[in-house]
């Protein structure tokens with residue numbers, strides 16, 4: 001997983017899409033159990049993150065198995081990254097995103113089934129959902145999240161930064177948040 005997260009080619013594509021230099025924020029493995037009966041509600045990612053100065057965050061969602069629509073694939077609302085001020089959406093409340101920004105309900109969505117090894121890239125504010133896993137096999141995806149290299153910590157709680165005793169306005173840096181330009185070397189270490 002370390003090699004995948006620090007893959008320089010994937011990171012280079014993320015940087016090209018962002019148009020700026022990026023660093024790792026965090027990764028995670030997202031498994032949906034067979035017949036989990038639980039779609040991931042529509043949301044933007046960035047409102048959950050304790051960041052300042054991050055305007056081009058990018059997430060890569062990599063399918064580690066075939067993910068057809070009935071197995072928990074992702075759908076997106078293209079252009080929804082323009083909503084920069086929405087408060088964090090409540091994933092436990094159906095349609096929380098649309099109560100915060102009703103116009104999004106009318107925007108076209110795009111659903112992207114993937115083959116194992118395929119991936120999608122999305123901006124940290126692009127609204128997305130993932131369907132329930134209605135199959136008898138687990139759905140396994142690996143997500144790598146990059147943020148602007150200049151990102152600073154804003155002092156609010158997050159599971160990634162809580163144990164680190166960071167000072168508000170401190171730049172995210174160090175081993176846990178390597179810049180993409182170091183990935184090649186780190187991946188060979």
Ligand SMILES: O=C(O)CCC(=O)C(=O)O
Nearest residue numbers: 030040045061130141143
């Ligand atoms: O895979 C999922 O169920 C949701 C993934 C997601 O929301 C994300 O990668 O930001």
